[in-house]
Amino acid sequence: MYHHVKQMMYTVQVGTADPRFGNMLLEQFGGANGELAAAMQYSIQGFNCEDPGCKDLLIDIGTEELSHLEIVGALIRMHLQPMKNDRAAAEADPLVAIAGGGGVSLVNSVGDAWTSDYLKITGDLAVDLRSNIAAEARAKIVYERLISFTDDAGSKQALQFLMTREITHMRAFTAALESMEKPPFSIGIIQPTPGLVDQYFNASTNGKDTSKKEEKDAPWNHGSGLQLVQSQITGGEGLDVTPYDPEPGTEVTSSKDSSPVGENTGKSKPKAVPSKKLKAS
Amino acid sequence: MYHHVKQMMYTVQVGTADPRFGNMLLEQFGGANGELAAAMQYSIQGFNCEDPGCKDLLIDIGTEELSHLEIVGALIRMHLQPMKNDRAAAEADPLVAIAGGGGVSLVNSVGDAWTSDYLKITGDLAVDLRSNIAAEARAKIVYERLISFTDDAGSKQALQFLMTREITHMRAFTAALESMEKPPFSIGIIQPTPGLVDQYFNASTNGKDTSKKEEKDAPWNHGSGLQLVQSQITGGEGLDVTPYDPEPGTEVTSSKDSSPVGENTGKSKPKAVPSKKLKAS
């Protein structure tokens, strides 16, 4: 059950209204990496989550993002104010001015309707937490860019508040992922094919010349357990395509993992025995 | 410049055509976490990337995903074959049968048109790599679920091949992120507000009772440098809302970082001096 408190989590102050900046701010109201997207992604993951602790985490942060939606909405409304009686201001966002009466709507800075296609919800906790870490990183960089495009002190401070919270959330989701104690690249219950999983495929080359340093001596094809494989078109052998049967139950799982999907899956699911603590996500 | 080689990266074999499974497989052709989404996300990030090594990485993997699109397309076409002359099979996906003639199209398993709203492209390398790590995790779990819903050996093996490659890519993107040598939560060029960034806000409670263990003793609110803050509605003090001015140039950056966005940003951008190697993303 939800409750709304008539007190803003952060009180917004704007010196000079700037309708074109108000238009830009809509990115964080109804945009792809905005507050509604965050609120819905985490809250609905929370509805689906089977682990009580992580469910609480997801709904805590999902609910806080609703409070942020209210803050950024208030900030935008102040900047859009001149649209009500100034044609030039209205041109900054004709959709908002004409159809929306100068108020906020669930659209982004170019008037695209908000869509749940923005959300990443798989119902697998270890996967969803990675999606959330990335989502917070995106929201952080967007707030930073907005800060750089205004000179209004009150707006900058409000955005700094919101931007900071994204880093807090990024840390919380990372802590939750680490608390699952799964090996770094363990996803689901079927292990990838040995050998093939170590092959880095060089699909972009300088024609037939594959000798450049960046092509053969990067951390992602040299070290990290990955090996460079050249494509057939450049005279290489290509990837190892030996057929390999999937083996459910071979991946290391955690007690917090979501129950896997599929009638044939995990029949012989072993007891989760993580060999070591998670080091990197 | 692109070239197509008339040889599949992996040769697909199907024992028995299963139109409803073919319909499900469309998730990985024209779906949110499918091969076109991966191909486009990485390739276009690569077009935008300013670091030559990471540009190569992004286009290598983006191009490989195009080859995967071809593979999964071939697999789907075999499973959809009966739609051409069987009404019951056509009911498995009327859009594909009637409008598409039983061939593949860029839609998902419920016929939604593919949209670039699925993509996460911010133009900031350290952020985009995190989005890619999450994207690969999602693709892996989707392939695993598809494996579990078929008994056809050839289909399972093809999906195991594709699933394995996602883990390879996840490792490569992680290696690239680590190669940037940035601290774990360093995004962009403005540091978050000290103090506030450590406050975990308890926005979901058992009414006014905030004493439950999961509310006050989880890794994300206890340890990890985060502290629990209760909401005003439950008698807490709420977050620290002291105004704080953003300071561009205070975040630790890497030589591989994308150039920041904004006229006021990074004017006093310091030389990147990562104090230590990246430990976790």
Next chain:
Amino acid sequence: MYHHVKQMMYTVQVGTADPRFGNMLLEQFGGANGELAAAMQYSIQGFNCEDPGCKDLLIDIGTEELSHLEIVGALIRMHLQPMKNDRAAAEADPLVAIAGGGGVSLVNSVGDAWTSDYLKITGDLAVDLRSNIAAEARAKIVYERLISFTDDAGSKQALQFLMTREITHMRAFTAALESMEKPPFSIGIIQPTPGLVDQYFNASTNGKDTSKKEEKDAPWNHGSGLQLVQSQITGGEGLDVTPYDPEPGTEVTSSKDSSPVGENTGKSKPKAVPSKKLKAS
């Protein structure tokens, strides 16, 4: 600021899981007339509302709808449960099963992503209240249809609870509209053209025969102050197209009305003098 209470507003019980019914129920989770649509329409109207009382009303109901989203989400999850390990159940909604792991997502019964195109937010209170009355009527009829397609007692009772609330909200929005004390068809600040506004145009006829009773003796063209006008193609005179200049400030307004939009509008806005109480919306 929002808060989540770990107690459902209504506790859901399901006797037998029915995945195809769970799929149908998604209409009220992520569908056009569902709970998120209601929550967002009212809450964002509330953010924009300038009258404190009506702002409270809009946010009260918008917040309650978020609690309903949680209820209907719980109901759906119970019905979708078999999707996790049964291929036939997964066929009831391949998107939910494969991409969503059998959990709820912000999609409707045919997997369309939720979009804010569903919302009607104009920033004019008297208009928005009418949109809300209609929205509640739609939600009521959809719940009624869902009730009729299940035999599960617990599901029926939960839907009856949710359906009832829509009628409560419809009454509250109607009371708010009546409290504005505007004449029945007074919208905004410019009166319609006299004469022309009374002409009902007969654009659909039985060929040139316009003599049928329903064409000339219906409440909407006979009585109610409306008069029937025949089209030129059937030998009529057509509508009165005498040019008429718009006159801002001629419509009767209320103290609760939103401030009007436009630089030339309302310059001579008269004091609101409603001649009589609102009779019908």
Next chain:
Amino acid sequence: MYHHVKQMMYTVQVGTADPRFGNMLLEQFGGANGELAAAMQYSIQGFNCEDPGCKDLLIDIGTEELSHLEIVGALIRMHLQPMKNDRAAAEADPLVAIAGGGGVSLVNSVGDAWTSDYLKITGDLAVDLRSNIAAEARAKIVYERLISFTDDAGSKQALQFLMTREITHMRAFTAALESMEKPPFSIGIIQPTPGLVDQYFNASTNGKDTSKKEEKDAPWNHGSGLQLVQSQITGGEGLDVTPYDPEPGTEVTSSKDSSPVGENTGKSKPKAVPSKKLKAS
């Protein structure tokens, strides 16, 4: 069967072309509350309507809206004319200029493609008429705003003509709803739960303080038969959640009502005996 007459319903005249105003006008051509939306909503409701009189009404107005689409299209084309040979004008709407050659297209003022997600069609006449009343109110306010953003007399007069027709249609739909002679809040065939239907839930408060006048003495929670209920989080008892079984056939219906949906619905549907005339919609 449709016929097009080579005579505009209203002849448009424009003094000075204003491309940015032309861009704004697209809201009423291909926008959410525009003429195509109206034409399609009413016409398709008309195709579905079982009552001959109301079917005629819906198609009369739906067809008139097609004629309005033609008028507003002509108005827009005149304003967009400079886009053909002036770069600055083209910047007013690059999509229209580059992709559309300066002509009209089914997009709104920010280039969003028209979508049937804008439409509200439930197949229940009493519900659809409410949706239409609200739609006309929205279209009226949008025309009024457009009038206020231009100084061109011919454009203003054309918009006044179109705006006036929306009020006419609003009156006609209201007359039709009243002609059904249903009680004010009677929707479908299942009555809401007694008691619960009278409870107004106070989901937004000033923290635990629920004593403010607007919280306890508004027309929607005091009078109108509605009573105020406080939330559990603020110390209230919450809504009455006693299970209640839905009873099809208990709502008062009209002879014009659409046939209800659902296999279990309306088995004991009583003869419609409206006790009194409809007072308010």
Next chain:
Amino acid sequence: MYHHVKQMMYTVQVGTADPRFGNMLLEQFGGANGELAAAMQYSIQGFNCEDPGCKDLLIDIGTEELSHLEIVGALIRMHLQPMKNDRAAAEADPLVAIAGGGGVSLVNSVGDAWTSDYLKITGDLAVDLRSNIAAEARAKIVYERLISFTDDAGSKQALQFLMTREITHMRAFTAALESMEKPPFSIGIIQPTPGLVDQYFNASTNGKDTSKKEEKDAPWNHGSGLQLVQSQITGGEGLDVTPYDPEPGTEVTSSKDSSPVGENTGKSKPKAVPSKKLKAS
């Protein structure tokens, strides 16, 4: 101005209602190649057309397609009828059953909302006519496929009527294109680069082997004035990339051509002197 005649252009008869076939038929109501798409594409092209004759053609056919929308809507409604009181039938299209009450809506067979993204409207007559020829070909093949998936004689005959009209329209659009008397590949006012325009680029090969017959002896790379060019990756010289300045006014135009777009375009537009009659589109 439009008028609706209460007489169907073709009277539909259905023997046995088949809800899943009704669902399939939605492709031609609210689908990408359906009747509304055709009606809107041609009508709006007609609104934009500057040549009176072709304007009449476009609106003639656009209007006829509206009449077809009504026919196919009636056909679908008959097939969907069982959805009203049968759960199994409702499963054939839950969106239509639950949200739409078993009536028609502007969606396709998988419930995607109709969108103007389906339309091809460029404002250039010679281009638009080609888009229309292709659109009619698509509509024809879709009707043919629908015919093949039903055994109901009345449905087949109605679809044969509608299918036939697409061929009529295809012929009319082709006649209009030929009446422009432009050379076969003359589009707009700027000629393509000589030499380069004749080069067919072999971007898909059997690795480095470019000797296969289909690679070097097809009508599109041998004859027709086109010559085969091999890619650099396969040892070829690649396309001729010598810079070439565009020359507006060098393409052969017709008196029926739309006025070109762009401030720098066509300054020296020559008198149209088609050297010969159009042979192929």
Next chain:
Amino acid sequence: MYHHVKQMMYTVQVGTADPRFGNMLLEQFGGANGELAAAMQYSIQGFNCEDPGCKDLLIDIGTEELSHLEIVGALIRMHLQPMKNDRAAAEADPLVAIAGGGGVSLVNSVGDAWTSDYLKITGDLAVDLRSNIAAEARAKIVYERLISFTDDAGSKQALQFLMTREITHMRAFTAALESMEKPPFSIGIIQPTPGLVDQYFNASTNGKDTSKKEEKDAPWNHGSGLQLVQSQITGGEGLDVTPYDPEPGTEVTSSKDSSPVGENTGKSKPKAVPSKKLKAS
């Protein structure tokens, strides 16, 4: 299998960056008629194509369009460069500036996400080739308009290169269609109804006056085998609606034709005996 060569097909040079022109250019990157749309339409048609020669053609051109996507992306990036540190430039496309960091994304000039609804893929070769001919004509006219809106020589030359290739492709697709040697209006396997197929319906008139020259003496209703039929509302007889049963196998087919769709279709499919060479598409 795809390969990327680190060499642009055409090297782009830009004199002066012009962010608003960069914004316009997005039409050809992520717009409806842009390079990704072309690449995907042809490549996926190629995946579905059963004729080896035409499959090669479709993938040749589809792959070349991917190379064009890279070229136009590079051109756009140069023009967008000022967005990174100039607020006025950022206003040219706030979505690209704020969310995309000034890089390219799969959106059009007004920020609409790319969608596969732009694509026309029916799985019928003779139909798809017509869609491709029209698509190339559209892309040509869009490039021409872009050329006319810039004065930068390097940009003009790059666009001239890309524009030229569209004409080459249009010729290649036309050659392929002609190589099928089907009669001009032969689509699929069911012939249209004789008689009815020759009737041109006059659905738009000057009221009841159908005597104007353009109404009765145009190439599409006079000659070309088509005859003019007047509508009932103007006193005509209307179309011939005599029921006619569809006859699969009566249309002339080609050895290159795709296999037809439908269980009842083509049972008596005759050997393809094209009576004469294709004259027009």
